[in-house]
Structure formats: C-alpha cells, structure tokens
Amino acid sequence: MLEEIGLKRLNTKHLVYVLLERKGKKLQGIYIRLNLIIAVYVDDIIIISRIRAVIKDFKDQLSSKFNIKNLGKASNYLGIEIVRNRAAGTLRIY
Numbered sequence: 001m002l003e004e005i006g007l008k009r010l011n012t013k014h015l016v017y018v019l020l021e022r023k024g025k026k027l028q029g030i031y032i033r034l035n036l037i038i039a040v041y042v043d044d045i046i047i048i049s050r051i052r053a054v055i056k057d058f059k060d061q062l063s064s065k066f067n068i069k070n071l072g073k074a075s076n077y078l079g080i081e082i083v084r085n086r087a088a089g090t091l092r093i094y
Contacts, residue, residue: 005061007038015040019054039077046077 003009007017019036036058037048049055062068074082081094 001065002038002040005058007036019058041078044077046074 002017007019010016010018017038017040035049035051035054038058039046047055047058059068059070073084076082083092083094084090
C-alpha cells in the first residue's frame, strides 16, 4: 500500500519508506531532500517530515484504507526515547 502512494522502500532498511521531493537537486540519481519518512514495525509506524501538510496528507490517505489510531507525538518508539525541544530546534534519541 505504501508503494501505491509513491513511497519507496529503502534497500538497506526494509521497514523504512521515504517519499522523495521530485523537484530537488539530484545527487547520484537520488533526490537530496526527503518530504516524508515512514518507519514501520508490525502495526506501529512513525511518520517524520518537516512539512505538517505532508504528514496530514499521508495520514488522510492511510486512514482512507485502514482504521488507524493517532497516538500523538512520539516520545518512545521500540524502546528508543525521543526528546524534542522545538524552541532549541533539536531532536534527540536515546
């Protein structure tokens, strides 16, 4: 389903999908800027993007096909602690 909406699975990490910006500069055939990163593990996903509208659009497409539950901002994913400081513009994982 993720490939159907334009996401590409990484060859190195089969549970990670990306949506590439189609107007960015190319570096060895790969677009430099990513619009969306999706990490999938069983029935959990984490959605990463700098653009909120991209996240909303992805959630809308996903919810049109599946019954999904939004758990809000991630603070823990697969045992990894996620700490975001918007004021400082930082994101740390432990």
